[in-house]
Each structure stands twice: as structure tokens, then as C-alpha cells.
Amino acid sequence: MGVAFSSLWGSLFGTKELKICILGLDNAGKTTLTYQMTMGQAVATAPTVGSNTEHFTFKNLRFLLWDVGGQASLRASWTQYLSNTDAVVFVFDSTDRERVQLAREELHRVASDEQIAKAPILLFANKQDVAGCMTPADISEALSLTSLRLQNWHIQGCSALTGKGLTEGLDWLANSLGAKG
Template identity: 70%
Template sequence: MGVAFSSLWNSLFGQKELKICILGLDNAGKTTLMYKMTLGAVVATAPTIGSNTETFEYKNLKFVLWDVGGQTSLRTSWAQYLTATNALIFVVDSNDRERVSLARAELHRIAADDNLARAPVLVWANKQDVRGAMTPSELSEALNLSAFRDRTWQIFGCSALTGKGLTAGLDWLATTLSNRT
């Protein structure tokens, strides 16, 4: 009886799980960012083969984070993770000037997926702690974010290693998603 009541209570009044896909090129810092958000610490990571999933609560929202590998061979599978996605976090290595055009192409390709039609896009300009990193403004221009006229998006600078900038991005995401649910 207690289990049945608990299940009913949670289905009626429990927190809705919000699926967040974390995408970006390999070595952008997606996994490090995810664990900094969920564990509050930097953990040793290896290139993600497939995906990692973590759940955490933030501002009374329950985020289910899907960190998907960004290697060339894995990018073609990104679309299979997008079903029922509530938001996209796209992570960019702000210091990787050689691949910013590739990051732009991949972001625009995946943002065009029908499963993301209503999903807000948070772009994290990661590795802001590295000397010579592009600013969020420079990256916004390089990624052609102004082309996203019909969707909600925002770019924030951050450092997965120090945690700087994560709160601003998460606050924006939480506010944006709260206004939609």
C-alpha cells in the first residue's frame, strides 16, 4: 500500500524529469562539465564511447543529463539520443580555433533535428581559463548563433576545471525550462 501511494504521489506531484543532451566535438570538455555539475568535482575522464548518464536536481528541477561522445565516428549517432529532449547543451572548446567551423557545422546540423524544435540551446564556451581562448562573443559570431532566430539560446563562458560560469548557464537553463513546464 505504501509503495502504491508513493508511486501515485510521485506521478501526480513529483518532479518531472527533464532530459538534457550534452553534445559537442571530442575534447570539448562535455564529460568533465557533467561531472563538475553533478559531483562538484573534476574527475579523471577518458574519451566517451557511447554515452554517460547522470541525474541531478537544480533549482527544484530534476535534470537527466546525457553526455554523448563527440568523436567523428559517434556524431552520426547523436540523433538517436534526441527523442524527448527538453534542452541541448552544446559544449565548445574555446581554445580550439582550428575546429570552430566544424563545431558550427555540427551544432547547426543537430539543432535542425525535429526532436529539438522547441528545445532551448545552451552553448558553453568551455576552457575560458586557457590563455588565448575565444570569448563567448567571439564564439557566438564564429558559431553563427544569430542564425537561431526562431529558438531560445544563450552562450556562456565557463571552465569545467574551475567551475566558473557553470552557475550562470544552469540558472539560465533552469529559468528557461521552468517557464515552459
Template identity: 55%
Template sequence: MGLLFSKLMSIFGNQEHKVIIIGLDNAGKTTILYQFLTKEVVHTCPTIGSNVEEIVVKNTHFLMWDLGGQESLRASWNSYYFNTKFVVLVVDSTDRERIAVTKEELYKMLAHEDLKNAAVLIFANKQDVKNSMTAAEISHILTLTSIKDHAWHVQGCCALTGEGLPAGLEWMRAQIMAK
């Protein structure tokens, strides 16, 4: 019985799961982070460096690192990879011109040794904007079906309203429970 209790505590108790939130600039990373934390829209400015917050969902603790997405900051992303359990890639669903850059950054990141065990959640943000790419379209463009060594999930969302965000967090919790 004690072993079962210990196992349950390690899954749901005080264990923190490191999450990095990445994506190109203006994708909505910081808005999503603070929507998780406050359930409100927080007006932000471009992130220089990182923001970090602890989010607790049904006794599951996530330590979320929101990393700046400007081109000059992307080279430093790898300094945050160690011990990361989840990568949350935020995609601006209206930014068709830079989706190839997003794809390039995703595959560069997934090749890094420190992320070999990380699961990937892709938030297709800005679904509320007319003519935005759908989650399925983003999945196709990013060729996610070719990713065989990482669990992954695409979730349409709107950072401003919070729509779709709880489903993404639940997917991450399910990944933890499956291990």
C-alpha cells in the first residue's frame, strides 16, 4: 500500500514537470502563460529572456518557462532544454509566411539530446482570426506525422479567450499519467 501511495504522490504530488514554451515572436506564448496563471488577458511586451511561472492543474505541478521568440534569442533556447518534460510550441495560425521558420526551429530543437524524452504540445493559436490555418493544416505543414520518437499533440486555441488551452493541459497530464 505504501508503494502505491508513493507512486501516486510521485505522479500527482509535489513533483514538478518542466515545460518550455517556445515559438516565434508574436505567436502568443506569454499571453498563453498568463492565461494559464490568471485566466485573464495580460497585456505584454516582447519577451527578452524568459518568464517563469508555476501552474498547478489537479495537483500536477508544471514549471513553465516562456522563452523569447525573436530571432536573436532563439539560439539561447537550448540552454533551457535540460530536464524538460514538455515542449509547448505556440504557432501563430495567421503567420503563413513564417511557418517554414517554425518548422525549421521545431526540428532543430527535437534533434537536441536534452529533449529526447520530451513530449510536444503544439498550440495552433489565434484560431479566432479569419483565414487562420487550422490545427490540421499546421500539422500537415509541420509534417508532424514524421515525428516518431516524441509524443505530440496539436491543439487549436485562442490565447485571448483561453479557448483550447485547458485541453492542452489535460493532454500533458495524460502523458504524465501514462508513464
């Protein structure tokens, strides 16, 4: 009965598609994470030049995922993708200690953009399956997440290769977007 009502409701009123920008430095695992979410498996990827788009449904929410390349030459254009964005997923390579400062600068630059002033930010601390990686707590401190006072944010440890931690992060995101009204 619930499924029939849900289908009828969707056909009468439509389902709003939520735009999610997936950002992070190059080699953070953004594309692998995108395919893990949309296909349920890791696939071989090449560095993203520009962006990829994928559709994804989770907990009755329909997402349009924008996986945007993280190379230095592309990061300046990230703000062009933020128009009408409902949420940002920022992917951080938990093994990349050398570029923590750069990741912090890029994350805070994006978070300060007026276009996403009310958008929740989910930070996936990727590659938690690699020995010696930074913990989500270490990353939270290194990226100064507590200074992101204007946004609702959450950090979630994950592995894009295995899918571990993705559901927990997406649960938080779905709840945040559902509460947004």
C-alpha cells in the first residue's frame, strides 16, 4: 500500500531532483565514490577532466551527482558548478598528509561561497582501509571543520573501494536534506 501511494504521489507531484556537487583534490577518490554510490561497485577510473554526472536514488531522494575534477587547473572553476546546489560532498584522501593545508583552503573557499550558504556539507574521509591513514577526528581538526559555522556539516570515514561508510554518510545527507524542507 505504501509503495502504491508513494508511486501515485510521485506521479502526481513529481520528485524533486537534488543537485549534489562532489569535490575534492585530485586522487581523493571522487569518481570511485560516485560509481560505488550509483553502481554499488568500484570500477577502474581515469582522472576526471571537467565533470561527470550521474543520477542516484537514496531513501526516496533523487540526486543528480556532479563529480567535478580536482586537478589544480580545474579547482578554480568549482564555483561555476555550485549554482542551485543542494549539498556538497567533499572527498578527502585520508593518506594525503602533504596536501592537508591545500585541501583545507579549497574546502573553506567552497564553503564560503554564497551559492551554498544553506547547503549541508558531507566530508568523506576516504581510504580509511589504508594502513596509517589519518582518522576522521584527525582530519576534522586538520581541516578546521569546527570553523565552518554557517553550514551543517558531517565527516564520515569511508572506503570508496569497498563501500564501507558510504551508507552512514548518505543517511546523514538524506536526513539533512529531508529536514531542509
